[in-house]
Amino acid sequence: MEQAKKVYQNRKDIPEQYRWNLEDIYPTEKLWEQDFKSISEYLNQIGKFQEHVIESANHLYETLKLKDKMLSLFERVTGYTMLYRDTNTVDQHYQGLANRVTALSVEVDSKLSFIKPEILQLTPDQQAAFLDEHDQLNIYQHFLDDLQRQKEHFRSPEQEELIALSGEMAQAPQNIFSLLTNADMEFPEIEANGEKVRLTPGNFIEFLQSEDRQVRQTAHNALYKTYTAQSNTLGATYSSSVKGDLFQARVRHYDSSLESAMDPDNIPVSLYEGLLDNVNRHLPLLHRYIELKKKVLELDSLSPYDLYVPLTKESQWKPNIKEAQKAVLEGLSVMGDEYTGLLASGFNDRWLDVYETKGKRSGAYSMGVIEIHPYILLNYQPNMESVFTIAHEMGHALHSYYTNKNQPYTYTHYPIFLAEVASTVNEALLFNHLLSRAEGNNRVALLEKNLEQFRATLFRQVLFAEFEKETHELAESGQPLTPDKLNQIYVHLLSKYYGPNLALDEYIKYEWSRIPHFYSAFYVYKYATGFSSAVAIAEIILNEGSTAVERYLGFLKSGSSSYPLETLKEAGVDLLEGHAVDDALKVFQQRLEEFESLIL
Numbered sequence: 001m002e003q004a005k006k007v008y009q010n011r012k013d014i015p016e017q018y019r020w021n022l023e024d025i026y027p028t029e030k031l032w033e034q035d036f037k038s039i040s041e042y043l044n045q046i047g048k049f050q051e052h053v054i055e056s057a058n059h060l061y062e063t064l065k066l067k068d069k070m071l072s073l074f075e076r077v078t079g080y081t082m083l084y085r086d087t088n089t090v091d092q093h094y095q096g097l098a099n100r101v102t103a104l105s106v107e108v109d110s111k112l113s114f115i116k117p118e119i120l121q122l123t124p125d126q127q128a129a130f131l132d133e134h135d136q137l138n139i140y141q142h143f144l145d146d147l148q149r150q151k152e153h154f155r156s157p158e159q160e161e162l163i164a165l166s167g168e169m170a171q172a173p174q175n176i177f178s179l180l181t182n183a184d185m186e187f188p189e190i191e192a193n194g195e196k197v198r199l200t201p202g203n204f205i206e207f208l209q210s211e212d213r214q215v216r217q218t219a220h221n222a223l224y225k226t227y228t229a230q231s232n233t234l235g236a237t238y239s240s241s242v243k244g245d246l247f248q249a250r251v252r253h254y255d256s257s258l259e260s261a262m263d264p265d266n267i268p269v270s271l272y273e274g275l276l277d278n279v280n281r282h283l284p285l286l287h288r289y290i291e292l293k294k295k296v297l298e299l300d301s302l303s304p305y306d307l308y309v310p311l312t313k314e315s316q317w318k319p320n321i322k323e324a325q326k327a328v329l330e331g332l333s334v335m336g337d338e339y340t341g342l343l344a345s346g347f348n349d350r351w352l353d354v355y356e357t358k359g360k361r362s363g364a365y366s367m368g369v370i371e372i373h374p375y376i377l378l379n380y381q382p383n384m385e386s387v388f389t390i391a392h393e394m395g396h397a398l399h400s401y402y403t404n405k406n407q408p409y410t411y412t413h414y415p416i417f418l419a420e421v422a423s424t425v426n427e428a429l430l431f432n433h434l435l436s437r438a439e440g441n442n443r444v445a446l447l448e449k450n451l452e453q454f455r456a457t458l459f460r461q462v463l464f465a466e467f468e469k470e471t472h473e474l475a476e477s478g479q480p481l482t483p484d485k486l487n488q489i490y491v492h493l494l495s496k497y498y499g500p501n502l503a504l505d506e507y508i509k510y511e512w513s514r515i516p517h518f519y520s521a522f523y524v525y526k527y528a529t530g531f532s533s534a535v536a537i538a539e540i541i542l543n544e545g546s547t548a549v550e551r552y553l554g555f556l557k558s559g560s561s562s563y564p565l566e567t568l569k570e571a572g573v574d575l576l577e578g579h580a581v582d583d584a585l586k587v588f589q590q591r592l593e594e595f596e597s598l599i600l
Contacts, residue, residue: 008357011087018321018354020375025080032097036077039104042070043111053118054126057134060119064140067112068409072370074108077101079369086361086377087353113164119147120154139408142561150263153252163251170248173241174519180230180237181514187226190218199223201514208308220305224507227514234513235483242475245521257472261522265417266563271575272465272525278581279462279528280496285589286459287499289451292592294501296599302501304494304508311599315445318382321354328391331433332426334541336549342398351397352376352390366393368400370412384445391430395423403559411561417526418564421571422556424534425541427453432542447595454588457531458581463497465525467512472521486512528581533573535584540572548572 008014026032049063081101085094122130127144131137154160187199192207192215199207199222207219227234242257249260259269294302296311319327325347329340346352353360356379368374374397380386399422404412431450438446470489471481479485487509494504494511517524537555541548548571555571565575573580 008355011357014355014357017348017350018352019350020083020353020377021350022080022083022375024350025076025083025369025372032077032080035073036100036104039070039074039077039108042066042073043108046070046115047111050114051118053115054122054130057130057137060130061134061137061140063115064137064143064410067115071108072409074104075370076372078105079367079372079375083367083375083377087357088359089361090359116147117154117160119144120151122148124148140410143410146266149266153254153263155251159251163248166247170244173237173244174516176237177234177241177516177519180233181516185226185230188222190215190222192219205308208305209310211309213306213309216305216309217303220303220505221507223514224510227510228507231483231510231513235481235486238471238486238513238518239475239481241519241521242472242481245472246475256476258469258522265415267417267565268576271529271565272469272522274576274578275525275528275581276462276466276469278578279459279585282582282585282588283459283497283499285585285592286455286497287501289455289592290498291501292596292599301503303503303505304511307502310448312444312448313441315384315442317384317442319387320382321380324380324382324387324390327387327434328394328426328430331391331430333433334429334545334549335552336546339398339549339553342401343394346374346376346394346397349373352378354378354380356380364389364393366396366400368397368404368412370404370409374398374400384449388427388430388449391426392423395426398422399556402553402556406557407559407561411559414559414567415564416523418530418567420527420530421534421537421568424531425537425552428535428538429541432538444595444598447591447598450591451588451595453531454584458528458584458588459497461524461527463493464515464517465522465528467493468518468522468524483513529575532581532584533568533571533575535587536573536580537571539583539587 011019026035046063046066049059049066052059053063054060078101081094081097085091085098088094122144127148131141131144155163181201187201189196189198190207191197192210192212197203199219201223204219204223208216210216210219245257245260249255249257252260254260254263256269258272262269262272290302290307293306293311297306297309299306329343329347332343333340351374353376360379361377362379364376364378366374366376376390376393376397378386378389378393380390396419399414400412403414431446435443435446467490470493471486474485474489475481490512491504491509494502494508512518537548537552541552552571555567558567558570561567568575575581
């Protein structure tokens, strides 16, 4: 049995099979250095096409081909340095390499900036003629069509340069928020389990999961008092961010900030509005879940700081890494031999860096490396959550793998709108497998984990999305976004979403002031659509078997070769019809009913 919490002091003490093999990217750093230097040579070659990109079909093709070849190499160079850096964040050598890559990225962006404005000078007829004339250029048709689609929202080259120059100013609110909340704001010490502990945004949720209600309340009040003291600054910072969104929308001739944010993915505003309507219709289910929490916790009044405390004991399942990988393979066996064979290859061929070591980056992520294979960073602990993390990150990894194997470089980056689908499909399939075998406390713990996923990823993110919509509409109508107004909007939404069984206190109205995603406007709704789509796809796979799997593999192979909504249709989900969200919430209802029957 593994230790409950194991941190290796030295990477060489970890068995080799549980350390990722970065020599697959570059066997030696000398080879990395050669490719790093060649990036500048590629940029010089591409620069020769400036002001000549659309002189001929061949010029256009050669420009795009060179750009893709250079960017593919640049990603490989970048991946190598970032992966090494993250295994030991205090290693000055790899920090230095990463800094060199960051500096080079600025040069890359700058020296490629002429390409799109020149392409946009093509008329649709000229583009069609080029495509007829040059067969190889046809791989770029979707890329070119998408530029033409958005043409009316691009300005003249001189104006585009000015918009680009404003980019650093546009990032200022987000940067100020980050510095204020991560560096300048000092959070107090609180007493927990007889000890004084410094409260931070990072450990806040741990305190909210404490069985001691006094600890939960103390942490909640202390955190929000700190934010409340900065509410004027944070209010002005968020208001400035919203004004920046309005500037971008107006300068690009969009009717609203929301339309401006949705258009790059070719997604209509009606989808966003439909998502809010669908979830609002199902809010009685969330109210019912909140009422259940109140009953099980035996509280006269449920407070916001009670929302995160588990209703059940932690699962007794404490798998080691081999047992975890076996569970993932078994849980995803419905995906067929090809998919599970790739999972096994990832486990066996050292795609994963498994254990926590001193200086290693925290958390987990997947990074695809072009023409090599994906890599996954873990900090594995023997618990149920870590097993789901493996399934989640392998979903990202195989999405990258299939896309890279089946698409030219131009389409290898699947859009953010689709990013969480594959990872959540894996989690949903694993959940169904584990639930089919779980009994007693393990079954109850599994159900609660899934219900909390729905609460946090669907209901809560849609609450955030509705807040963003209201704040931007107010700003667009010329009304100021004062802290009092932001508090008023937020409290109204909390009351609507969580219902009468949650007693709102004087502090929770300031929660808007600590949400970093609000500085990337209209982003959070993608968590809800991705989660709903994944739940729907998993149900389709479980019900239809191999036919649905084949459609889903087509989705994984598509990358960005078509628009996100069209790509989702390949897997059987039409988000514009709204059924995916409705169906996901039916699953939530079914699991809530079973959870009620087991826990009451």
